[in-house]
Structures are given as C-alpha cells and as structure tokens.
Amino acid sequence: MLDAMVKLGAPVFAVILSGFAVGATVERAGTPVFCRDVLPVLQKRCQRCHRPGEIGPMPLETYAQVRPWAAAIREAVLRKKMPPWFADxxxxxxxxxxxxxxxxxxxxxxxxAGGAPKGDPAQGPKPIAWPAGWSIGKPDAVLEMPGTIPVPAKGVVDYQYVVMPTGFQRDRWVTAAEVRPTARRVVHHVVIYIRPPGSEWLKEAKPGIPYSIPEDDPRHRRLWTTSDMVLVYAPGNPPMRLPKGMAKKIPAGSDLVFQMHYQPDGKAALDHERIGLKFAKGPVVKRVFTLQLGNDTFVLPPGDPDVRVAAYGTLPRETEILSFFPHMHPRGTSFAFHYIHPDGQIETMLYVKPYDFHWQLNYVLAKPRVLPKGAKLEWVAHFDNSKNNPKNPDPDTAVRFGEQSTAEMMIGFFDVTAPVGMDKEGFFVRK
Ligand code: HEC
Known part of the structure; x- marks a missing residue:
C-alpha cells in the first residue's frame, strides 16, 4: 500500500510518508537498493579494509552490518573522506x-537518503570469500617476532628494532609481502629492512629482542642505514605485490630488521609483528629497490602557515619507477613528485594534497614510468606550522627533522627496477 502510493507519486502523500519511511526498508521508485546497487561498490572499494581483522572500524559485508551506518556512509562518500585517497x-x-x-x-x-532499502539478494553479487588472515594467500615463509612489544597508553616510544634471522640458505626473490601487526591502532609504520650477511648495522642488537636508542643519545646515528627494504607498512596500504617478473632480493643468510614506530593512543597495547613472504615461482627479470629522496636540514619557523621544503636528485641511470610513497608528519600539507625535463618543463608525476598524516599511502603507478639517465627529480613538500593547523602539536617552536611526530620529516620513497644482477650500491655507480 505504502509502496504503491509512493510509486503513484502523489506529492502530498509522498512528503508525509517519507517521514515514516526513514529507517524502514521500504523501496521507493528510483531509490537504489542495497543488494543490487550498493553492495557491489562496497565489495570493490570498501571491504578491503572494512572486514574483520582489517583496519576499518566496522565490517561492511552484509546488509545487517551496513544498515546502521547508512547515514555515516553517505556522509563519508559525499565528503570524499572514504575511501581514503589523496592523489590529485x-x-x-x-x-x-x-x-x-x-x-x-x-x-x-x-x-x-531513501531509507536504505535492502532489495532482493538474488539481484546482488555473492559475498566475497575474503581470505582469513594473509591477504597475499598462503605465504612461502613467515617471520615473526618471538615476543610482544608493550606500547604504553601515552608518551613517546623510541623506534623499536627487532633483528630477525631468516635462515635462508639461498637467495630468495620476493614477489609479495604482507605485514600483520596485532595492535594496528598504535602502529604508525613498520619498515622491514634487509640486512645482508656481514653488515655491521645493529651488530649489537640480539636476534628477536627489541632494541632501541633514544633520539637524544649520540649513539642514535648508528641506527642510520642504506640497507634495502622489503616494504614500508603503514595502515591502509594493500600488501606489496610486484608485477610479473619483478622481485626484491633477500640474499642468502640475510636478516630482516623490523623497525616499528608506535604512537600511543590513550590505551596501552601489546604488539606482535609478523611478515609473510611469497617467492617468485617463475623467472625474475628485474630487481626492485626502494629508494628515498628527502630533506633533513629544513627548519619550519614557528607559526609559519606555509613552508616549502624541496629535495633534489639526479638519476644515475635510466630508471623505471613503479611507485611513490610520500612521508611527512602532522604538519605536512602536500607532497609533489616532479620530473624536471631537460628543457625545464616540470612534470608532476604525483601530487598528494591534502596530505593526511594518518593515511600514509603508497601510490603505485598504473604503468611504470621510465625516466632517462640524468633525469632531475624534485620532490616538493609544504608544511603548516601555524596554530590554524589542528594537527600541529606545537605552533610555537621551530621544527626540524626528527623521528617522533613532534618533529617533522620530508621523505619521498620510490620503488625502481634494476637489472637482476645489480645491487643497490651498483645502482648509484655512474658510468
Ligand atoms: C584503506 C582502508 C579503508 C577503505 C578502503 C575504506 N575505509 Fe572506511 N574507514 C577506514 C578506517 C581506518 C576508518 C576509521 C578512521 C577514520 O575514520 O579515518 C574508517 C572509517 C569509516 C567511516 C566512519 C565511521 C565513523 O566512526 O563515523 C565510514 C562511514 C566508512 N569508513 C565508510 C567507508 C566506505 C563506504 C568505504 C568504501 C566506499 C570505505 N569506508 C573504505 C578504512 C577504510
């Protein structure tokens, strides 16, 4: 009855009835329905995060789960807050x-707005059978910390390093990798470094035991490394999956070093980290490195609403770029990756604006970009150190480069390919 009247479109009744229809699953003509119209979008764009075990605060898989969130979802998509993505x-x-x-x-x-009707399940897609646990499928190797790391409710936690021997007897070529923390909400990032045999880096750290050096300790500079990385984990990124024929190399006898940046969020937590790796099944024709270009000498004057900080580099050889990963702290507002052509033309390869410190996203190019030998790179970041920046922990100080979120960073990571036989040092040798 209700249905029929609305379909007839009698304006007076429709207005009155819509009041009743809110919250009820009444289908009105032209109103999209959950099963047929909405669920396919949620499956494609939201469930990667909004399912049990992932970072979304609530699952969005079934009508019963989604219905109470209808208004919030509408708001989030209209305001383009969800799904998180910041590439211009x-x-x-x-x-x-x-x-x-x-x-x-x-x-x-x-x-x-139309009462969030369910519609006919027969007209919608089947639920996706998401893998429980590893999104990359069953890993060929899993490395996990033997214990847990306590993260206090508040305060500052020095970067924690855990050296994990791989025990790999031969070189391994990694095509996919996934980091799964247990306390995702306090994990700001995890970098997984590859420490080849013979490396002096972190020699004093005992395998499996968390190791740290406070930032104001002169020994802190020992933590600096040029080691290659398997990946940088930050909440919201899909696991690393490299294109066919490409892989990252873990030389035989290497250790993986987990570097964790924890951000206390008011509730104490215990974190346990593990990484799952998949190895190349077919021939590897290109080796992938993660490079970084950044600026660590900048000063952001107190109260300054817009400080430009740039970093420059020149590619030592023809280089194929696969992805970009901008990294700043709460004062960062935008980050651009430019290629300056020989004729001076500036090409923007990625422009992240607004930059949101809470979403450290990796931007993988749809098609890898090959730049010539000698190509000039210019990464440009902007920072807001004024009190108008709600994320600014302290607008009254001059801010420099540092690890903690009270200090700033300006690093643009990027993945590149190289011939299989080349190592990272070799990549930078100019011929
Ligand atoms: C990359 C992971 C990710 C994807 C993809 C994603 N979300 Fe979210 N979503 C989150 C996280 C984490 C939060 C909580 C933190 C926040 O609000 O930023 C959230 C919060 C939300 C909220 C707000 C909940 C509240 O407390 O008010 C809504 C609504 C939402 N997501 C809907 C969606 C919809 C709809 C999609 C797809 C169109 C989507 N999300 C895609 C991770 C994701």
Whole structure:
C-alpha cells in the first residue's frame, strides 16, 4: 500500500510518508537498493579494509552490518573522506585508485537518503570469500617476532628494532609481502629492512629482542642505514605485490630488521609483528629497490602557515619507477613528485594534497614510468606550522627533522627496477 502510493507519486502523500519511511526498508521508485546497487561498490572499494581483522572500524559485508551506518556512509562518500585517497586526479594514473565515480557516490547517497532499502539478494553479487588472515594467500615463509612489544597508553616510544634471522640458505626473490601487526591502532609504520650477511648495522642488537636508542643519545646515528627494504607498512596500504617478473632480493643468510614506530593512543597495547613472504615461482627479470629522496636540514619557523621544503636528485641511470610513497608528519600539507625535463618543463608525476598524516599511502603507478639517465627529480613538500593547523602539536617552536611526530620529516620513497644482477650500491655507480 505504502509502496504503491509512493510509486503513484502523489506529492502530498509522498512528503508525509517519507517521514515514516526513514529507517524502514521500504523501496521507493528510483531509490537504489542495497543488494543490487550498493553492495557491489562496497565489495570493490570498501571491504578491503572494512572486514574483520582489517583496519576499518566496522565490517561492511552484509546488509545487517551496513544498515546502521547508512547515514555515516553517505556522509563519508559525499565528503570524499572514504575511501581514503589523496592523489590529485589531474596528475598520473594509479593502480588500485579506489576513487568512487560520481555515479557510485550518487547511488550510495540516494540509497541512504531513501531509507536504505535492502532489495532482493538474488539481484546482488555473492559475498566475497575474503581470505582469513594473509591477504597475499598462503605465504612461502613467515617471520615473526618471538615476543610482544608493550606500547604504553601515552608518551613517546623510541623506534623499536627487532633483528630477525631468516635462515635462508639461498637467495630468495620476493614477489609479495604482507605485514600483520596485532595492535594496528598504535602502529604508525613498520619498515622491514634487509640486512645482508656481514653488515655491521645493529651488530649489537640480539636476534628477536627489541632494541632501541633514544633520539637524544649520540649513539642514535648508528641506527642510520642504506640497507634495502622489503616494504614500508603503514595502515591502509594493500600488501606489496610486484608485477610479473619483478622481485626484491633477500640474499642468502640475510636478516630482516623490523623497525616499528608506535604512537600511543590513550590505551596501552601489546604488539606482535609478523611478515609473510611469497617467492617468485617463475623467472625474475628485474630487481626492485626502494629508494628515498628527502630533506633533513629544513627548519619550519614557528607559526609559519606555509613552508616549502624541496629535495633534489639526479638519476644515475635510466630508471623505471613503479611507485611513490610520500612521508611527512602532522604538519605536512602536500607532497609533489616532479620530473624536471631537460628543457625545464616540470612534470608532476604525483601530487598528494591534502596530505593526511594518518593515511600514509603508497601510490603505485598504473604503468611504470621510465625516466632517462640524468633525469632531475624534485620532490616538493609544504608544511603548516601555524596554530590554524589542528594537527600541529606545537605552533610555537621551530621544527626540524626528527623521528617522533613532534618533529617533522620530508621523505619521498620510490620503488625502481634494476637489472637482476645489480645491487643497490651498483645502482648509484655512474658510468
Ligand atoms: C584503506 C582502508 C579503508 C577503505 C578502503 C575504506 N575505509 Fe572506511 N574507514 C577506514 C578506517 C581506518 C576508518 C576509521 C578512521 C577514520 O575514520 O579515518 C574508517 C572509517 C569509516 C567511516 C566512519 C565511521 C565513523 O566512526 O563515523 C565510514 C562511514 C566508512 N569508513 C565508510 C567507508 C566506505 C563506504 C568505504 C568504501 C566506499 C570505505 N569506508 C573504505 C578504512 C577504510
């Protein structure tokens, strides 16, 4: 009855009835329905994070789970808060770009505003059978810390390092890698370094035992390394999956070094880290390195709302770039990756704006970009050290480079490929 009247479109009744319809699962003509219209979008763009065991605060897999969130979801997609993604669409094309189309946004918004009806499950997709645990599938090797690391409710935690011997008897070529912390909410990032045999780095650290040096200790500079990385984990990124024929090398006898940056969030936590690795099944034709170009000599004057900080580099050889990963702390507002052509033209390969410290995302190019030998790179970051920046922990100090979030950082990581036989030092040798 209700249905029929609304479909007839009698304006007076429709207005009155819509009041009753809110919260009820009444289908009105033209209103998108959950099963047929909304669920496919959630499966494609949201469930990667919004399912049990992942970082989304609530699962969005079934109608019963989604219904109470309809209004919040509408708000989040209209304001483009969800899914999180900060690449300016004018520059570059990226794999896994989760941006919703205007059509998808309207579908969700109309569905929520129209009483969030369920519709007929037969008209919708089947639930996705998401893997429990590892998203990369069953790893060929798992390395995990023997114990847990306590993270206090508040205060500052020095970067924690854990050396994990791999026991690999031969070189391993890694095509996929996934880090799974147990206390995701306090993990700001985890870097997994590859420490080849014979390396002097962190020699004094005992395997499996968390190791740290306070930032104001003169020995702190010992923590600096040029070691290659398997990956940088930060909440919200999909696991590392390299294109066919490409892999990262873990030389026989290497250790993996886990570097954890914890951010206390008011509730004490116990964290346990593990990494799952998948090895190349077929031939590897390119070796992948993670490089970084940054600036650690800047000063952000107190109260300054817009400070430009740049870093410059020149590629020692023709280089294929796979991805970019901008890294700053709470005062960062934007980060651009430029290639300066020989004629001076500035090409923006990625422009992240706004930069959100809580979303440290990795931007994988849809198609790798090859730059010539001698190519000039310019990474440009902007910072807001004024009191108008709500994330600014202290607008009254001059801020320099440092590990903790009260200090700042300006690093642009990028993954590149090289011939299989080349190591990272060799990459930088100019011929
Ligand atoms: C990369 C992981 C990720 C993806 C993809 C993602 N979310 Fe989220 N979502 C989160 C996290 C983490 C939070 C909690 C922190 C926050 O609000 O930023 C959140 C919060 C939300 C909230 C707010 C909850 C509240 O407390 O008000 C809504 C609504 C939401 N997501 C809906 C969606 C929808 C709809 C999609 C897909 C269109 C989506 N999310 C995609 C990770 C994700």
């Amino acid at each position: 669409p004018r520059f570059g094309k990226f794999a896994d770009d989760p941006t919703l189309t205007p059509n998808e946004i309207q579908t969700i918004a109309k569905w929520a």
